[in-house]
Amino acid sequence: xxxxxxxxxxxxxxxxxxxxxxxxxxxxxxxxxxxxxxxxxxxxxxxxxxxxxxxxxxxxxxxxxxxxxxxxxxxxxxxxxxxxxxxxxxxxxxxxxxxxxxxxxxxxxxxxxxxxxxxxxxxxxxxxxxxxxxxxxxxxxxxxxxxxxxxxxxxxxxxxxxxxxxxxxxxxxxxxxxxxxxxxxxxxxxxxxxxxxxxxxxxxxxxxxxxxxxxxxxxxxxxxxxxxxxxxxxxxxxxxxxxxxxxxxxxxxxxxxxxxxxxxxxxxxxxxxxxxxxxxxxxxxxxxxxxxxxxxxxxxxxxxxxxxxxxxxxxxxxxxxxxxxxxxxxxxxxxxxxxxxxxxxxxxxxxxxxxxxxxxxxxxxxxxxxxxxxxxxxxxxxxxxxxxxxxxxxxxxxxxxxxxxxxxxxxxxxxxxxxxxxxxxxxxxxxxxxxxxxxxxxxxxxxxxxxxxxxxxxxxxxxxxxxxxxxxxxxxxxxxxxxxxxxxxxxxxxxxxxxxxxxxxxxxxxxxxxxxxxxxxxxxxxxxxxxxxxxxxxxxxxxxxxxxxxxxxxxxxxxxxxxxxxxxxxxxxxxxxxxxxxxxxxxxxxxxxxxxxxxxxxxxxxxxxxxxxxxxxxxxx
Numbered sequence: 001x002x003x004x005x006x007x008x009x010x011x012x013x014x015x016x017x018x019x020x021x022x023x024x025x026x027x028x029x030x031x032x033x034x035x036x037x038x039x040x041x042x043x044x045x046x047x048x049x050x051x052x053x054x055x056x057x058x059x060x061x062x063x064x065x066x067x068x069x070x071x072x073x074x075x076x077x078x079x080x081x082x083x084x085x086x087x088x089x090x091x092x093x094x095x096x097x098x099x100x101x102x103x104x105x106x107x108x109x110x111x112x113x114x115x116x117x118x119x120x121x122x123x124x125x126x127x128x129x130x131x132x133x134x135x136x137x138x139x140x141x142x143x144x145x146x147x148x149x150x151x152x153x154x155x156x157x158x159x160x161x162x163x164x165x166x167x168x169x170x171x172x173x174x175x176x177x178x179x180x181x182x183x184x185x186x187x188x189x190x191x192x193x194x195x196x197x198x199x200x201x202x203x204x205x206x207x208x209x210x211x212x213x214x215x216x217x218x219x220x221x222x223x224x225x226x227x228x229x230x231x232x233x234x235x236x237x238x239x240x241x242x243x244x245x246x247x248x249x250x251x252x253x254x255x256x257x258x259x260x261x262x263x264x265x266x267x268x269x270x271x272x273x274x275x276x277x278x279x280x281x282x283x284x285x286x287x288x289x290x291x292x293x294x295x296x297x298x299x300x301x302x303x304x305x306x307x308x309x310x311x312x313x314x315x316x317x318x319x320x321x322x323x324x325x326x327x328x329x330x331x332x333x334x335x336x337x338x339x340x341x342x343x344x345x346x347x348x349x350x351x352x353x354x355x356x357x358x359x360x361x362x363x364x365x366x367x368x369x370x371x372x373x374x375x376x377x378x379x380x381x382x383x384x385x386x387x388x389x390x391x392x393x394x395x396x397x398x399x400x401x402x403x404x405x406x407x408x409x410x411x412x413x414x415x416x417x418x419x420x421x422x423x424x425x426x427x428x429x430x431x432x433x434x435x436x437x438x439x440x441x442x443x444x445x446x447x448x449x450x451x452x453x454x455x456x457x458x459x460x461x462x463x464x465x466x467x468x469x470x471x472x473x474x475x476x477x478x479x480x481x482x483x484x485x486x487x488x489x490x491x492x493x494x495x496x497x498x499x500x501x502x503x504x505x506x507x508x509x510x511x512x513x514x515x516x517x518x519x520x521x522x523x524x525x526x527x528x529x530x531x532x533x534x535x536x537x538x539x540x541x542x543x544x545x546x547x548x549x550x551x552x553x554x555x556x557x558x559x560x561x562x563x564x565x566x567x568x569x570x571x572x573x574x575x576x577x578x579x580x581x582x583x584x585x586x587x588x589x590x591x592x593x594x595x596x597x598x599x600x601x602x603x604x605x606x607x608x609x610x611x612x613x614x615x616x617x618x619x620x621x
Contacts, residue, residue, distance in 0.1 A: 011129040019080055171297040183308035257290070345395055370558045387412075417503040430464060430470050437503060452501045550589070
């Protein structure tokens with residue numbers, strides 16, 4: 001528990017040391033004011049009942065000042081804590097997302113357990129340190145106040161300390177057990193909360209809106225969302241009930257102690273053992289001790305719970321990189337020889353099936369290599385290995401003879417341009433959607449437009465309402481205009497061209513990877529895009545992955561993956577002549593076009609004359 005507490009204190013100190021020091025000062029003052037008010041009230045009441053009636057101006061003024069301080073301090077504490085919370089929130093988020101950015105691979109992002117922990121870290125990280133600090137200072141204030149009231153009780157009735165301390169100890173023990181229980185329940189709720197948010201997002205997401213409405217999925221997803229929410233509510237209700245019982249019993253015990261003390265004080269005053277001022281101070285002391293113990297117990301429980309949940313944040317922030325870091329100095333020379341895969345085996349986890357099985361192939365420098373094969377053959381996984389999102393389970397991948405593991409990840413990826421099969425559609429401007437492909441070129445409009453021209457989308461983007469500054473989303477406006485029509489939704493094919501432009505912005509990349517770059521395009525657009533890509537690839541090292549074998553026939557070399565292994569390799573003509581897997585796949589695809597051609601030219605196909613009227617109703621069915 002010391003590590004989360006120390007980490008939370010360090011984070012609060014780094015975020016706003018002045019605010020933290022002010023909060024400490026308010027804690028000290030806040031603990032002294034109630035004790036001072038009890039003694040001042042005793043002095044005033046004893047003075048009023050004394051035979052000689054001493055001057056009570058000073059005690060009354062001091063009592064009034066203490067009362068004003070007691071009224072003002074909670075607001076001051078709340079303000080300072082809010083300021084500290086905002087500062088901690090900023091620093092905590094900065095550290096969290098910096099830690100996530102330091103994870104160069106994808107293994108953790110594709111691990112649901114890590115996703116649960118990351119969601120908890122994002123939720124508790126910004127608030128955890130403030131809760132720990134607030135709980136710690138609240139507990140310190142309670143302890144200081146207890147010290148003052150303990151002295152007061154010891155003066156009036158030392159035996160009264162015994163039941164008060166026992167009740168407080170039981171309350172603190174119960175609060176700590178409650179904090180353990182709450183932290184465990186929050187951990188259990190993480191997965192269900194993510195599922196509930198997933199279904200809620202499907203019901204409100206523009207990207208899912210078409211299918212949700214077409215297939216009538218609102219009831220299905222709504223039912224599942226409510227089912228998760230009901231389960232979450234049941235668990236929270238059980239937690240709230242336990243909290244109600246525990247805290248209610250502790251409050252009842254404290255009330256019994258206070259009531260017993262009050263009976264004793266009244267009896268002692270009637271018998272002359274206590275003055276009216278003593279009774280007032282005794283009541284204030286018993287109440288103060290009870291409140292102080294409740295504050296200490298509650299603060300201890302809140303602090304303990306915050307430290308438990310803050311552990312998720314510390315786990316993510318302190319996680320080691322999911323890929324070994326290279327000790328090699330930064331700087332990667334341009335590719336001169338090529339990329340070689342030697343007996344590469346890969347699977348996504350122990351006990352899971354092998355995705356790649358002993359893959360050995362070469363991607364020569366300056367040549368176009370195509371990778372084809374059925375679904376599940378391992379093509380996209382091989383792309384992940386080339387980008388070093390994962391390391392091979394066995395075997396090596398060499399870049400000019402150097403193992404990718406020995407090359408700094410940032411240097412390697414700076415030399416690669418990629419169009420992923422599941423490319424991103426950023427809710428940003430058209431220029432930024434392309435510019436993210438090369439951060440240093442984001443503000444270079446000439447380079448952005450040149451990449452768009454090479455991808456064949458310059459005309460489309462230039463004709464948008466605000467040109468390249470148009471937001472490619474309906475979720476936000478441009479930030480400079482209140483007109484909601486500034487956002488535009490592109491078609492799937494248009495988005496694919498933007499994704500291609502994003503990759504082509506890296507015009508100095510040594511390796512261009514095109515994973516199904518034309519899957520969303522019609523035949524004419526596909527032909528145009530591949531013509532442009534062939535021109536861009538000329539003399540460059542490229543890897544083209546496609547299910548449409550007609551788009552890879554002009555590659556210098558074609559590699560056929562099947563079952564995670566290299567089944568064939570060669571040129572288009574050579575593989576057709578070999579009559580293997582490639583020839584079978586190519587024949588299957590070509591036969592569909594040939595059948596259409598034969599059917600269209602058959603004498604059984606009757607020509608239908610165009611309707612003479614422009615009125616659709618005049619056309620024959």
